[in-house]
Amino acid sequence: MxxxxxxxxxxxxxxxxxxxxxxxxxxxxxRWGFPMSYYKEDDNEMIQSMVDCGGMTKEMAKDKLLVSSVLAGIKMDHLCMDRYVFNxxxxxxxxxxxxxxxxxxxxxxxxxxxxxxxxxxxxxxxxxxxxxxxxxxxxxxxxxxxxxxxxxx
CATH class of the missing domain: 3.40.50.1820 (Alpha/Beta hydrolase fold, catalytic domain)
Incomplete structure (x- = not known):
């Protein structure tokens, strides 16, 4: 996008x-299906969905410092996608x-x-x-x- x-x-x-x-x-x-609302997920649910789709390993998900440093950015990325208006x-x-x-x-x-x-x-x-x-x-x-x-x- x-x-x-x-x-x-x-x-x-x-x-x-x-x-x-x-x-x-x-x-x-x-083809994007909106709203996606990923950014509204509970942090633990979001982390689990990232592990499930291969974007994060289970070991990475246990690293609180790593998770806290990337989670806000990922949520903002998903918020942007959710608010995107196709023209x-x-x-x-x-x-x-x-x-x-x-x-x-x-x-x-x-x-x-x-x-x-x-x-x-x-x-x-x-x-x-x-x-x-x-x-x-x-x-x-x-x-x-x-x-x-x-x-x-």
Whole structure:
């Protein structure tokens, strides 16, 4: 969501269009189900849901200092998503999009990634990796190798 809007602002304010945008682990904005209300969850429920989806290990969840340092940011991230208003008429990007996702991601199913074509006048490319919502962490070396190749090309 932030990357898409940043690219739009860069075009509007500075007449700058990125050469490409790469979005990972995010379903198309028109597919978001609102309200999500994750930020309203009890802290322990939120931590457990993060463990369940692979965003935090059980050991990390026991570290009170770590949890207290990340929980506020995660709640604000979820609050922003919850208050997001999709604008079907917003200007499309004039840059190609690369969409990357986890093959088993329940929050951003790979079959929805082609729908990102609604946000650009250019082409989209899709690359999936084994893993779930946190495929970036699960397949970090593979993602970085792929990313280096894409940027080099």
């Amino acid at each position: 932030i990357g898409l809007h940043l690219a739009r602002i860069m075009k509007k304010e500075y007449d700058y269009t990125p050469k490409m945008c790469i979005f990972g682990g995010c379903r198309p904005l028109h 079907e008429k917003a200007e499309k990007l004039k840059a190609p999009l690369w969409l990357i996702g986890g093959l088993d991601d329940p929050r951003s199913p790979p079959e929805q990634l082609p729908e990102w074509d609604r946000y650009t006048t250019c082409s989209i490319q899709i690359k999936t990796f084994p893993g779930g919502h946190f495929f970036l962490k699960e397949k970090e070396a593979d993602v970085l190798a792929w990313l280096g190749k894409v940027i080099e090309e």
